[in-house]
Structure formats: structure tokens, C-alpha cells
Amino acid sequence: xxDAVLEVxxxxxxxxxxxDAVHAVRDVDLTLHRGEVLGLAGESGSGKSTLAYGLTRxxxxxxxxxxxxxxxxxxxxxxxxxxxxxxxxxxRFRWAETAIVFQGAMNSLNPVHRISTQxxxxxxxxxxxxxxxxxxxxxxELLRLVGISADRLDSYPxxxxxxxxxRVMIGMAxxxxxxxxxxxEPTTALDVVVQRQILRQLVELRERLGFSVVxxxxxxxxxxxxxxxxxxxxxxxxxxxxxxxxxxRDPLHPYSHGLLNSFPALRGPKRELTGxxxxxxxxxxxxxxxxxxxxxxxxxxxxxxxxxVLGNPAEKRDTAHVAVGRRSPTDRTVACWLHPVxxxxx
Amino acid sequence: MSYLLKRIAFYLFxxxxxxxxxxxxxxxxxxxxxxxxxxxSRGQMTSDAVQSLYVLFGLDKDxxxxxxxxxxxxxxxxxxxxxxxxxFPSPVSQVLGDGLPWTLGLVGITTVLGFxxxxxxxxxxxxxxxxxxxxxxxxxxxxxxxxxxxLGLIAIALLTGPDSFFPASGAYDxxxxxxxxxxxxxxxxxxxxxxxxxxxxxxxxxxILSMRNMMVTVASEDYVTVAHAxxxxxxxxxxxxxxxxxxxxxxxxxxxxxxFIVGGTLLVEIVFSYPGLGLQLFQAxxxxxxxxxxxxxxxxxxxVLLANFLADVAYLALDxxxxxxx
Numbered sequence: 001x002x003d004a005v006l007e008v009x010x011x012x013x014x015x016x017x018x019x020d021a022v023h024a025v026r027d028v029d030l031t032l033h034r035g036e037v038l039g040l041a042g043e044s045g046s047g048k049s050t051l052a053y054g055l056t057r058x059x060x061x062x063x064x065x066x067x068x069x070x071x072x073x074x075x076x077x078x079x080x081x082x083x084x085x086x087x088x089x090x091x092r093f094r095w096a097e098t099a100i101v102f103q104g105a106m107n108s109l110n111p112v113h114r115i116s117t118q119x120x121x122x123x124x125x126x127x128x129x130x131x132x133x134x135x136x137x138x139x140x141e142l143l144r145l146v147g148i149s150a151d152r153l154d155s156y157p158x159x160x161x162x163x164x165x166x167r168v169m170i171g172m173a174x175x176x177x178x179x180x181x182x183x184x185e186p187t188t189a190l191d192v193v194v195q196r197q198i199l200r201q202l203v204e205l206r207e208r209l210g211f212s213v214v215x216x217x218x219x220x221x222x223x224x225x226x227x228x229x230x231x232x233x234x235x236x237x238x239x240x241x242x243x244x245x246x247x248x249r250d251p252l253h254p255y256s257h258g259l260l261n262s263f264p265a266l267r268g269p270k271r272e273l274t275g276x277x278x279x280x281x282x283x284x285x286x287x288x289x290x291x292x293x294x295x296x297x298x299x300x301x302x303x304x305x306x307x308x309v310l311g312n313p314a315e316k317r318d319t320a321h322v323a324v325g326r327r328s329p330t331d332r333t334v335a336c337w338l339h340p341v342x343x344x345x346x
Numbered sequence: 347m348s349y350l351l352k353r354i355a356f357y358l359f360x361x362x363x364x365x366x367x368x369x370x371x372x373x374x375x376x377x378x379x380x381x382x383x384x385x386x387s388r389g390q391m392t393s394d395a396v397q398s399l400y401v402l403f404g405l406d407k408d409x410x411x412x413x414x415x416x417x418x419x420x421x422x423x424x425x426x427x428x429x430x431x432x433x434f435p436s437p438v439s440q441v442l443g444d445g446l447p448w449t450l451g452l453v454g455i456t457t458v459l460g461f462x463x464x465x466x467x468x469x470x471x472x473x474x475x476x477x478x479x480x481x482x483x484x485x486x487x488x489x490x491x492x493x494x495x496x497l498g499l500i501a502i503a504l505l506t507g508p509d510s511f512f513p514a515s516g517a518y519d520x521x522x523x524x525x526x527x528x529x530x531x532x533x534x535x536x537x538x539x540x541x542x543x544x545x546x547x548x549x550x551x552x553x554i555l556s557m558r559n560m561m562v563t564v565a566s567e568d569y570v571t572v573a574h575a576x577x578x579x580x581x582x583x584x585x586x587x588x589x590x591x592x593x594x595x596x597x598x599x600x601x602x603x604x605x606f607i608v609g610g611t612l613l614v615e616i617v618f619s620y621p622g623l624g625l626q627l628f629q630a631x632x633x634x635x636x637x638x639x640x641x642x643x644x645x646x647x648x649x650v651l652l653a654n655f656l657a658d659v660a661y662l663a664l665d666x667x668x669x670x671x672x
Contacts, residue, residue, distance in 0.1 A: 058575055060566065061476075094577030102575075107568035110587055111667055112594075121586070122576040156666040172576075 004073055005212050006032040006055070006098070006180050011068035013047070013054040021066075022283045024050040026236040028068070029310065032180065037206065037213040039223030039244065041259065042233035043280045048216045049103065051233070052184050056100060057082065057090060072097060075179075096126050098180040099173035101166070103188060108169050109157035115168055116153040119143075122175055142171035147201060163194035170202065174209065182214045187222075199226055221263045224248045229331070232256045235281050235291035238310060242332040252313060252334040254296045290337065302337050310334070311341030349669070353658050357651050364647040369418050371643075372636040373411075427644070428637035432629055438641040441626065446608075446645070448517050449622030452538055453611045454604075456545040461600050463546075464553025469589045471554065472561025483558065490551035495613035497544040502617065505540065512540045515619035541618040545611060549603070553596065560592035567591070594665055601657030605650035609642075 013025035025047045032038050040048045053059045055070045070082040074097070085093060102108045109118060119139035123130065140150040146167040157165055166186060173181050183202075187195040203226060206213060215227055223230050224244050231241045232255060240253040251257040258276035265271070278295035281287060287294050293303035310333050384396060421428070427438035471479040506514035518524070518533040564570065565588050573587040612624030619625065623642055630638040661668050 056575060058571055060571070091577045091579065094575055096577065100572075100575045102568055102572060108572050110569040110573070110591065112591055112665060113586070114666075121578060121582070125576065125578045125582065158667050169572075 003034045004031050004071075005034045006214075007071040007073070007079070008051075008055055009069050009071065011051070011054060011070065012066040013050050013059065014064050014066045015050075016062045017064065021064075023066075023286075024063070024236050024283060025054055028233075028236075028238055030231060030238065030241075032212050032214055033229075034179075035206070035210050035212055036229060037203075037215055037227040039220075039227035039230040040214060040216045040233060041218065041220045041223055041230060043218060045280045045283065046233040047236040048218075048233050049184050050236075052100070052182050052214065052216055055082065056094070056098060056182065057085075058100075072180075092126070095122055095173075095178065096176045097178050098182065099176070099178040101169050101173050101181065101183045101186045103185045106162060106165065106189060109165055111157050113156075114153070115139075115143075115155050115157070115160075119153075119168075119172055119175060122172065126176055138175065142175055143168070145174065145205065146171040163190055163198065166190060166198060167201075170198070170205075174205065174211075177209065178211060180212050180214065182216070184216045185218070186215075188217070195222075202226075220259045232259065235286060236283065237291070237335065238333075239292065239336065240334045241310070242334075246332060252332075252339050253292075253336045254298050254338070255292050258295075290335075298338060300337055306337070308335040308337050309341055313339035313341065350659070350662065353655065357655050361648060361651055364651070365419070365422065365644065366415075368640055368644055368647070369415055372640060422644075427641040430630075430638045431635040432633040432638065438637045441638060442623065442641050442645060445621060445623045445626045448620060449608060449611075449615070449624065452517075452541055452620060452622060453545060453607045453614070456542045457549060457603055457607055460546050460549035461553055461596075461603070464550040465557045465593065465596060467550075468554040468557025469561055469584065469592070472558040472592070473565065473584045473588065475562050475565070483555065486551040486554045489547060490555060492548055493613075494544050494548040494611070495617050497548055498541060498614055498617040501540050501544055511536070513537050517621050537620075541614050541620055545614055553600075556596055556599070557592060560595060561588055564588045564592040594661070597660050597664060598657045601653045601660060602650075603653075604656065605653030608649045609646035 008028055008030040011025055011028045011030075012023065014021040014023055016022060028047075028051060030038075030040075030051075040051065042048050050059070050063065053063065054065055057065070059065065065083055068083070071079040072082055072093070073079045080093075082090070082093065082098075109115070116136065116139055119142060120132070120135040123135045123138055124132075136153070139153060143150050143152060148164055148167055148171070152160065152164070152168075157168075160168065166189075170186070187198055190198070199222070202213070213227075215223065217223060220230075224247070227244050229242065230244045230247050231238050232247075232253065233239065234255050240247070240251070240256045242252075247256060248260065251260050255276070258274065261271070261274045262276065264273060276295055277297075281291050281294075287304070289302075289304045289306055290296070290299075290308050293299040296303065312332065313334050384399075425439055427442070430436055430438050430441045433441050467482075471482060501512075502514050506512050513519075513536065517537050518530060519537075522530050522533055524530060570583060570587050573583040578587075608623055609627075612627060614620070615622045615624035616628050623645065626638065627642045629635070630642065
């Protein structure tokens, strides 16, 4: 896979140490391609935010990375493992290559500093030699980029609306032209109208600037519309990964199916909204086998005993040549015993 | 700006109320100061002299209360606080002028130092939460609960003596004349060291504790995580994102403690016989020296008001959320 920009391999994140440790993220493999929007969906507690914090090494204690690697592929350079960077290397890497827009639109800006200070200090930290006038000009440009008038530079965060604050955060994320922008439920605190505006703007900016996005949300309907590819997380694992259109049309994992049936479609025939019975698993006492099997309507006997491996489903491989898409359908993976994995060697 | 004007008006009103109360208190509490003075001169006074004393102290029985009140206000405006009984015939303003520099010098400097050092230490300890530095916290909790005058008594008992470097009382050696020369300054520093140290220790501990706790709270705020994610240096995140915000609640506490510089450390001055306002107040109470008491109370009230005003201004400067848009 030559066009990968961020590759997560076997990432494990625990909260706490030793036997009491809670495994919040388990054996996650994920690849972000250049220029794509990768959606990461799942219920609360499925580990999606922990994954984002883990791969940027921002886990608050007692979170620890228990294993795996996060490979970043710079333009035309050798891949580097983010998890093995020294602290100064990590500081240089942060924001310049991978920026993050956080969940809380309201609290991401420091209330006592002006917008201009918070936009320019990141530029200064990564390029101390630039002039302050140049930094200010860049900050003005960034605000224009996200549709905020430049006279807001002198404002304090509390003088901006929630939507404006989140725009500022997006502008800030783009300050150093990173290759990857991770968005952790960036629009959760906003109303749907503002949510839409911001997402549309984000898509526009991505087309113009060509960065890749990891978009984390519990709102699958949003992802179906805005992302190229979707990964579904459950109980700390990725259970299905597919092009968003494929996933929407034909979810393989019963959990994805359940998620998709939890919201109504705008067009098309009416259908029963089912939702998913039960509640997300307790990470401290995960069920044996597939962690979804106690809630799964189609559980087999095998599901309670063995953990299904994420892989290309055999039946999709057979029909792969018919499908049309920009990526080969072998990209589609699922972890479910209903869809046995195709083994390349066999 | 209008907010600040409103605050100023409020403080002026409070100051007037304090001055008025200050006028009435000596007139309602029992005891006759002139009588006390006459007793001290063992009756060698003519009745004319007694009457002139009453007038002098502003306790003229012939004048009405309203008249006395306005005379009092007029005198106050001229900086005339009457005559002290204990330091008779020195005017109160002169007595206060003698004591105030010592109090400001000792307690003022230690209060500011205690705040600065305590805040800096608390910032560091809070930022490195969970490291060995946290072991200091129980110690500071313990120390901050010790009254400083008790600490002073212990210090005197343990560290002073005939051959000790630390003198047990006074602000400078008895034989010296206040001059800005090396010997006098050295003597002042030597005398100030022990009382300063006791105030510093006990006030610093409180600042360490509150700053550390605020740092721990602020460090889990989203904007601190964002600052880390931005790749800012650890120092920059600590100072500009965490400490800057954690400081806010401490600012008002600091301003209040500034207000208590004058009156709050009375006991330290008594313990060390330090010739500041606290000791003067103590003596004035013992001698029923009403004019001096009035003067000291006035200074205490005004300094508390001034400190509160400073807290308002500091908050306005440090926290943009308190500024109201015009």
C-alpha cells in the first residue's frame, strides 16, 4: 500500500497497569490513505477516542500504550514510528504533520488568551525564526480560510459562538499544513445546521489542501455522507472496514447493520428502525469470543468461544471483480464468523 | 471602564462608612480617655487644662455630635488624626508614620515573597503530579495549619539566646540611630530575618497547596491537551496554558492577604516586639489610646479596601471574561 500516510499496526491501549488494566483498544490495524476521509464510528466506550489519543500519544494518565506501532509516511521519506519518537521529535511532529480537532468545541481554546495568541504560538513553536508580522498574517489567513472575519483575531474565546470556536480550531489545525487531521467528534456540541456548514467547509478545505482526515463520531449517518471509508469499532476492536457506499448498501457485520438501522434514511422506502438491543460491553468484563455476541441477533455457537479475526471476507472476494470503485474491494474487511475470512495462502 | 468606575464609587462609599463607624466606636465604648490621662498625671491639672484636653482629643462635651463629626472629617482630610495618649504629645499621624514602614517592610515583603515562592513551587509540584514532589504536600498542609505566632515563639525559644546570631526582639540594635548606612541596614536585616522567616514559612505553605490543587485541575482541561497536541514546549504549556489559568483564583486570595498586611500579623509583631503597627495597636489597646486605635483601624480598613480594589483590577487584567463589553 504505497499511498498510505498513517498506518496503525496492532495498537493496544490500556487504562491502568497489570491485571487491573482495562483494554480500551485491542489489536487495531488501520490505514489512512493520502487525501481520504476515514470515518471511525462506534458507540460511546467503543474506544474510538482512545484510539485517536493513543496514536497521537496524548493519552491522559492512566492510559498507556501497551503495544503496536503507528507509522507515519512523510512525503518521499521513510516511515517513522510515532510511538518510538523521542520527546523533542514528537514535539516537532505534532501539529506540523498531524493536527487534532478535539471533542469539546467550548473548552479547546484557552479562555484567557486572545485568538491571535493561540493561533500564532503554534506557528512560533514550530518556526521560531519567522517574524511576528508574518505569523499574524498567517493567522488572519487561517481565519479567512474557515470563514471568520480577520477582526476576530483580537477576540477572546468567550466572545465567539460555539460554531465559530470550532471553526477557529479547524483553522488552527491547518496552521502548519499537516498531512493528517484527526477530528474527534468535532461537531457533537453544535446544532445540526452549524454542523453541516462546518463539515461542508471541511470537505472543501480538504479538496483544496489535500490533507487526510480521520473523522471520529458516533453518528454513522454523518460518515456515510462525508467519508470515503468507514471503520466500525466495537469493544475496542475494529469489526468492519469498508468504502462508505459499500458499508451503507451492504453492511456485513451485524453490529454495523444495527448501527445503520438506528437512523432513518431521508429517501427511499420506509423501514422499521430497530436499533441494537442491550448496551455496550463493560471493558473490564468483556464477553469471551466475539464481544458483540451477547447482543447479536445472528450469533452462532462459535461466536461465544472464538474471537473472529479481521480479514477480507471470502464471499466478497469472489464477486470483487464485478464491483466498481477506486480501490480494490479487497480493502473491505470484517471480523465476524458469519463471513469467514479468505486466506490468501489457501 | 464603567465597571471600574462603579467599583471605585462602591469603594469610596465603603471608605466613608468605615470612617464614620471609626468616629462613633470610641464614643460608644465605655471608659474616658481624658480621665485616664489625668489619672496618669496624678491630678496635677487645672480644670481649664482638662477642658482643653477634651477639645484637643475631639471629645468636647459642649460640642454636639454632628459638630464633632464634621470637625473630625475636616481634620481627617488634612491628615490630622489627633494626638496620641501613649506617645503624648506626638500626633497620631506621626506615630503611625513611625510604625508603618516597619510593618510594610517586614510583613509586606514576606507576604509578597511568600505568594511568589509558594505559587512557583505549587505550579511545579502540580505540573509534575505524582512525582516525588507530591510528598511535600502533607508537609505543607501541616505547616499551613500552624499559626505563625506560635511558629515565632518556637523560633525564639530554639534559635535565640545570649550568644545567638538572631536577636529575640526589636527591629535594630538599641544603640543604633536609623541611618542608611551599612551597620544599620545589616542590623535591620538580622532582626528581620527570624520574624520574616516564620511568616514566610506559614504563608508560603498555603499558597503551595492551593496552587498545586488548581494546577492539577487545570492540567486536565481540554485546552491544555490541545496545547500539548500543538507541540508547544512543556514549559510554555505549563506557564502560559496551565499556570496562567490556575493563578486566577489565587489572585483574589493574594489581594486579600495584602489587605491584612497591616492588621493581620499583629501577633508576630508582639511576639518579636517588632515596632510596627501591630505592636502599636497592642499598646494602644492596653493604654486606652483611642486616637491611636482609631488611626490604626482607619489604616487597616483603608488597606483592606485598597487591596480589594487591586484584586478587582488584577482580575480585570488577568481574566478577559470579567470584562464587560461596552
